[in-house]
Amino acid sequence: MAKVSMTVNGKAASAEVEGRTLLVSFLREELGLTGTHVGCDTSQCGACVVHVDGKAVKSCTMLALEAEGAEVATIEGQAEPDGTLNTIQAAFREHHGLQCGFCTPGMVMSAAALLKDNPKPSEQDVREYLEGNLCRCTGYHNIVKSIMAASGQDVSALAAE
Amino acid sequence: MYNFDYEAPSSVAEAVAALAAEDAQALGGGQTLIPTMKQRLAMPSTLVSLSGIAEMKGFDVGNGAVTIGGNVTHAVVAAGAGAYPALAELASHIGDPAVRNRGTIGGSLANNDPSADYPAAALASAAVIVTNAREIAADDYFQGMFTTALEDGEIITGVRFAVPEVANYQKFVQPASRFALVGVFVAKHADGVRVAVTGASEEGVFRWAAAEAALNDSFSADAVADLAVDPANMIGDLHGTKAYRAHLVGVMTKRAVAAAT
Ligand SMILES: Cc1cc2nc3c(=O)[nH]c(=O)nc-3n(C[C@H](O)[C@H](O)[C@H](O)COP(=O)(O)OP(=O)(O)OC[C@H]3O[C@@H](n4cnc5c(N)ncnc54)[C@H](O)[C@@H]3O)c2cc1C
Ligand code: FES
Ligand code: FES
Numbered sequence: 001m002a003k004v005s006m007t008v009n010g011k012a013a014s015a016e017v018e019g020r021t022l023l024v025s026f027l028r029e030e031l032g033l034t035g036t037h038v039g040c041d042t043s044q045c046g047a048c049v050v051h052v053d054g055k056a057v058k059s060c061t062m063l064a065l066e067a068e069g070a071e072v073a074t075i076e077g078q079a080e081p082d083g084t085l086n087t088i089q090a091a092f093r094e095h096h097g098l099q100c101g102f103c104t105p106g107m108v109m110s111a112a113a114l115l116k117d118n119p120k121p122s123e124q125d126v127r128e129y130l131e132g133n134l135c136r137c138t139g140y141h142n143i144v145k146s147i148m149a150a151s152g153q154d155v156s157a158l159a160a161e
Numbered sequence: 162m163y164n165f166d167y168e169a170p171s172s173v174a175e176a177v178a179a180l181a182a183e184d185a186q187a188l189g190g191g192q193t194l195i196p197t198m199k200q201r202l203a204m205p206s207t208l209v210s211l212s213g214i215a216e217m218k219g220f221d222v223g224n225g226a227v228t229i230g231g232n233v234t235h236a237v238v239a240a241g242a243g244a245y246p247a248l249a250e251l252a253s254h255i256g257d258p259a260v261r262n263r264g265t266i267g268g269s270l271a272n273n274d275p276s277a278d279y280p281a282a283a284l285a286s287a288a289v290i291v292t293n294a295r296e297i298a299a300d301d302y303f304q305g306m307f308t309t310a311l312e313d314g315e316i317i318t319g320v321r322f323a324v325p326e327v328a329n330y331q332k333f334v335q336p337a338s339r340f341a342l343v344g345v346f347v348a349k350h351a352d353g354v355r356v357a358v359t360g361a362s363e364e365g366v367f368r369w370a371a372a373e374a375a376l377n378d379s380f381s382a383d384a385v386a387d388l389a390v391d392p393a394n395m396i397g398d399l400h401g402t403k404a405y406r407a408h409l410v411g412v413m414t415k416r417a418v419a420a421a422t
Pocket of ligand 3: 097098099100101102103104134135136137138
């Protein structure tokens with residue numbers, strides 16, 4: 001066992017972990033932050049995407065110890081301080097960007113990473129950026145639409161809901 | 162995944178010392194190794210993370226070369242290798258954004274997956290693989306799928322690419338894995354054309370000598386239009402037959418030359 005310390009959603013967090021403890025296990029099992037999901041556990045689906053030092057990563061494919069000293073952001077830290085949905089989350093609700101919601105935490109975290117680098121993405125940019133985020137419900141159109149809307153662009157001409 | 166001890170040295174020398182332990186293995190971005198360990202196809206007793214080693218994070222452009230530290234992620238190459246646009250473009254299409262934020266050039270070249278992208282760039286660019294112990298020419302480095310000239314415990318600290326006059330990489334994506342079903346990197350250097358093919362051969366990345374000869378005579382898509390590789394040496398699997406891959410090698414080579422001219 002070794003001690004790991006990091007900042008998660010602005011709060012200090014530390015625990016004794018094994019070498020093999022994944023970042024996602026640390027978040028879910030040590031910290032009880034179960035908003036980050038494990039869909040595949042094989043680096044394919046992106047349900048586990050969180051930000052580490054501002055960059056989107058698959059937390060099922062990173063060791064907790066690799067995040068030593070890092071700033072980690074998860075879906076739990078995305079809402080506004082008063083608890084209302086942030087712009088991206090509100091757009092997902094408005095445009096039916098989710099059905100079962102399993103992929104949604106990863107989708108929202110990927111969308112946040114995209115919009116930070118590219119505040120006005122094209123539809124193509126959004127689709128390419130979501131290459132590593134799988135959704136078994138929506139068929140993606142409304143996810144893309146939600147993210148375009150969150151970026152402040154007119155989505156009335158995008159594929160129907 | 163079996164448990165292991167984790168070490169995070171801050172210098173190449175410390176990492177080399179840590180890797181001397183029995184069953185110790187280097188950890189780059191973990192985008193290949195962690196999934197492999199989950200499947201228990203690798204079970205090191207010690208993992209030596211290279212990500213805290215500042216001397217492997219360098220990125221240097223100048224004198225007609227781009228030198229990239231072994232720890233540099235695909236995302237950083239995509240954003241920073243503007244001096245070698247074909248290389249930046251290749252890096253920007255590896256996997257997906259989250260994979261690119263963790264996966265490293267050193268890890269990709271050490272792994273030498275037969276469908277990986279960087280091996281094609283390194284071979285076509287006549288890159289030099291720099292390790293803690295020596296410099297290895299790309300022509301000597303790749304030795305068949307998942308096999309390289311690296312010794313046990315040897316670390317790729319950097320890769321030096323000579324920037325070609327023109328270059329282009331064409332990747333036919335295997336849509337489930339996003340690796341290359343076939344990828345062809347064409348690079349025209351002052352001293353000749355190099356064509357490197359990934360994804361296609363049972364032997365891993367290879368140079369296509371016939372295409373290089375034809376392109377040295379005339380650097381045009383027409384020059385390679387009638388050439389074909391022997392399907393017998395190609396990979397045949399559920400994603401594509403040997404004949405299909407052999408055909409794609411020709412098509413991707415033509416496209417790369419057309420895009421480079
Ligand atoms: C969903 C997904 C899609 C992907 N798509 C692609 C793709 O389209 N194209 C592509 O090319 N790759 C793809 N990859 C693989 C990705 O590029 C990996 O990042 C890369 O192959 C390995 O790099 P790494 O830094 O993650 O190495 P690791 O996984 O940490 O290590 C891989 C191997 O290299 C060794 N190693 C690591 N660093 C060094 C070093 N500096 N010196 C010596 N040995 C070292 C390790 O011991 C291990 O054996 C994909 C991966 C995933 C998960
Ligand atoms: S759970 Fe991490 S990518 Fe699917
Ligand atoms: S909403 Fe169900 S998986 Fe995406």
